[in-house]
Amino acid sequence: MLSIQQVTKKIEDKSLLDNVSFDVPKGSSIGLIGPNGAGKSTLMKLISAYEKPTSGSITFHGQDVQQWNVKKLAQRIAVLTQEGLAAYPIKVFDAVLLGRYPHLGFFQRESKKDYQLVEDVLAFTSLTDLKDQFLDTLSGGERQRVAIAKAMVQQPELLLLDEPTTFLDIGHQLNILKLVKEWQQKDNLTVIMVMHDLNLASQFCEELILMSEGKVVRSGSNEEIIDSDLLKNVYHTTPEIIRHPKSNVPQILLGHF
Amino acid sequence: MKRPTLTHSFGKVAFWSILLSIILLIVMSLSITLGAASIDFIVVWKVVLSKIPIIQNWITVDWKESTETIIWDIRLPRVILGALVGAALSLAGAIYQGVLRNPLADPFILGVSSGASFGAALVMAFGWQIAWLGKFTLPFIAFLTGLASLMIVYYLATVERKMRVETLILSGVVIQAFLGACLSLIMALSNEQLQTIVFWMMGSLSLTDWSYNQIVFPVISIAVIIAYFFSRDLNMFGLGEEVAHHSGVSVQRSRIIMLVLASLITGAAVSVSGAIGFVGLVIPHIIRLIFGADYRMIIPLSVIGGAIFLVGADAFARTIMAPRELPLGIITAFLGAPFFAYLLRRARRGYF
Numbered sequence: 001m002l003s004i005q006q007v008t009k010k011i012e013d014k015s016l017l018d019n020v021s022f023d024v025p026k027g028s029s030i031g032l033i034g035p036n037g038a039g040k041s042t043l044m045k046l047i048s049a050y051e052k053p054t055s056g057s058i059t060f061h062g063q064d065v066q067q068w069n070v071k072k073l074a075q076r077i078a079v080l081t082q083e084g085l086a087a088y089p090i091k092v093f094d095a096v097l098l099g100r101y102p103h104l105g106f107f108q109r110e111s112k113k114d115y116q117l118v119e120d121v122l123a124f125t126s127l128t129d130l131k132d133q134f135l136d137t138l139s140g141g142e143r144q145r146v147a148i149a150k151a152m153v154q155q156p157e158l159l160l161l162d163e164p165t166t167f168l169d170i171g172h173q174l175n176i177l178k179l180v181k182e183w184q185q186k187d188n189l190t191v192i193m194v195m196h197d198l199n200l201a202s203q204f205c206e207e208l209i210l211m212s213e214g215k216v217v218r219s220g221s222n223e224e225i226i227d228s229d230l231l232k233n234v235y236h237t238t239p240e241i242i243r244h245p246k247s248n249v250p251q252i253l254l255g256h257f
Numbered sequence: 258m259k260r261p262t263l264t265h266s267f268g269k270v271a272f273w274s275i276l277l278s279i280i281l282l283i284v285m286s287l288s289i290t291l292g293a294a295s296i297d298f299i300v301v302w303k304v305v306l307s308k309i310p311i312i313q314n315w316i317t318v319d320w321k322e323s324t325e326t327i328i329w330d331i332r333l334p335r336v337i338l339g340a341l342v343g344a345a346l347s348l349a350g351a352i353y354q355g356v357l358r359n360p361l362a363d364p365f366i367l368g369v370s371s372g373a374s375f376g377a378a379l380v381m382a383f384g385w386q387i388a389w390l391g392k393f394t395l396p397f398i399a400f401l402t403g404l405a406s407l408m409i410v411y412y413l414a415t416v417e418r419k420m421r422v423e424t425l426i427l428s429g430v431v432i433q434a435f436l437g438a439c440l441s442l443i444m445a446l447s448n449e450q451l452q453t454i455v456f457w458m459m460g461s462l463s464l465t466d467w468s469y470n471q472i473v474f475p476v477i478s479i480a481v482i483i484a485y486f487f488s489r490d491l492n493m494f495g496l497g498e499e500v501a502h503h504s505g506v507s508v509q510r511s512r513i514i515m516l517v518l519a520s521l522i523t524g525a526a527v528s529v530s531g532a533i534g535f536v537g538l539v540i541p542h543i544i545r546l547i548f549g550a551d552y553r554m555i556i557p558l559s560v561i562g563g564a565i566f567l568v569g570a571d572a573f574a575r576t577i578m579a580p581r582e583l584p585l586g587i588i589t590a591f592l593g594a595p596f597f598a599y600l601l602r603r604a605r606r607g608y609f
Contacts, residue, residue: 050502074505081499088495089550098492102505106486134549147500154504 001026001190002047002158007056009042009214016042018214019056026157029184029191031205033198033225035235038211040194044162047192048079060158074102077158078151082166084144087136092127092146093118095135099153118153125149125179141172148179159184161193165200173197177204199251202226203244210234226250270554277561284565285340288572289332293580296324304328335465338473338529339571340564342462343536345477345526347563350537351544351555352484352519355491356512357422358498364523364537367425367516368432372406373399373527375436375443378454382447396469396528403524406432411516419509459584460533462571469529476525480518481560487515488552495550533586535593536563546600566592 002024009017017039024030032040045051047058049065058065100114122128125145144164165173177200184191195201201208208225210217212234232238239252289301300320307316349364377399387394413428414420444454490511493501502508540563541555548554570588
């Protein structure tokens with residue numbers, strides 16, 4: 001579905017991404033991990049055609065994303081960034097309704113179907129009680145949930161998440177990821193997410209891609225990537241690997257002082 | 258649970274639009290009654306209705322001809338022009354604030370007003386007259402110079418076909434500063450016309466007849482309709498530029514269309530009335546504080562609100578020191594600035 005081929009991104013002489021290639025099959029959930037400056041967010045911006053690669057190409061359904069019409073692309077790819085939605089004084093319902101934008105013609109008004117969809121999604125994301133609140137009165141976690149609801153209303157087949165939980169406490173972090181997981185199972189959604197938290201990435205993603213200094217270091221299952229030696233080379237710290245007592249997936253503990 | 262209906266928000270917009278329109282009509286008719294010759298409120302309506310085909314058959318003429326002249330030929334065109342200019346400046350302000358994501362943006366931020374003032378000052382100082390334009394020479398030249406300065410601002414702010422908001426605002430400041438100097442130079446050199454130029458720059462509706470309305474009305478009406486269709490895009494800008502892109506908005510294209518549209522209507526307004534400040538800043542702000550930042554509300558309500566405000570301000574300007582007439586720009590600043598300050602103090606909302 002999505003194919004990234006020899007993508008390089010340079011700003012002046014500095015290389016942010018260097019010859020990155022991988023494929024994303026439909027229905028997969030891929031986690032991009034790696035230290036700061038590895039080029040994860042840059043890659044996300046290239047996939048969503050917000051920025052252009054210096055060389056190489058990213059094709060979505062056989063066509064370069066740069067060639068896609070912005071509106072057509074938004075019908076199929078939704079994005080959630082760490083900042084999420086700005087604290088703009090508009091009602092939650094109306095903010096979510098804006099997710100229908102790519103499906104509406106310039107002169108077209110939202111139909112009953114669109115309104116019903118927004119209602120359903122608000123219920124799914126437990127936002128029904130907040131729908132008449134203004135966005136700027138919500139907490140960071142609530143606003144990020146509105147961002148997810150807006151992305152759901154967009155009905156994409158590919159969801160890009162760029163550290164969606166960075167500014168949230170652990171309760172809200174898990175809450176957001178659970179929502180995405182449920183959504184993924186419901187609609188056979190493809191998810192690519194940038195994650196700083198290796199433990200959450202290990203639990204959430206089927207495949208992890210470890211990046212460093214603009215290159216893919218290795219990709220594979222969490223068993224392969226959450227590896228003490230591998231992570232040590234990239235992060236320059238030695239984590240302890242243990243098993244999650246419930247799910248048995250590999251988890252890390254940071255070194256002692 | 259409250260059931261949302263298709264007409265949920267649309268009904269609200271319609272309700273407030275109609276209510277404000279009624280207030281606008283009342284303020285306009287009251288403004289017509291004011292002046293050296295006091296005229297009865299009812300007579301104002303009778304005269305206006307007597308000009309409409311079919312309805313005129315029902316109205317008996319029981320007023321003096323001079324009254325009709327005062328209403329129809331002198332005061333009504335002025336009041337309507339005031340409403341149009343107020344609507345235009347307010348709409349332009351609302352658009353600038355949305356597109357530039359800056360609550361302090363006003364219709365004059367991109368140098369349109371400085372350009373127009375410069376052009377107008379040239380015409381007045383040198384007494385130019387283009388034969389086939391006649392009395393429209395001044396508004397025409399003012400419009401052109403306003404547009405030209407806008408193009409220079411865009412040119413300065415565009416790098417590799419992309420336009421950054423910060424650079425755009427700074428370019429506006431640069432052009433305003435330069436044109437300000439040019440304007441001062443002209444004023445320093447033109448002794449006799451100095452007063453006319455100063456008066457024009459402070460804004461006035463005194464040089465009006467119907468022909469001005471015939472030019473400004475279509476421009477403003479078309480702009481309002483186009484702007485309304487962009488209200489979704491403007492809301493999206495509010496959620497963030499990147500969010501807008503990811504939701505399918507062609508950010509660069511929408512932004513340029515909106516900025517050019519806002520600048521055109523600013524140019525149209527300034528060319529007939531001079532630079533009238535504060536309308537574009539205060540009115541959209543008030544609407545936002547009361548109704549929130551949804552542009553489906555802001556656009557229609559700013560348009561009508563701006564019209565009410567300027568018609569009211571003009572009524573003050575004409576009557577408060579009668580028979581002397583004050584420049585309109587002074588009144589709008591006197592009314593607008595303190596009210597704005599009051600609203601800022603009690604504002605709850607963080608974004609705007």
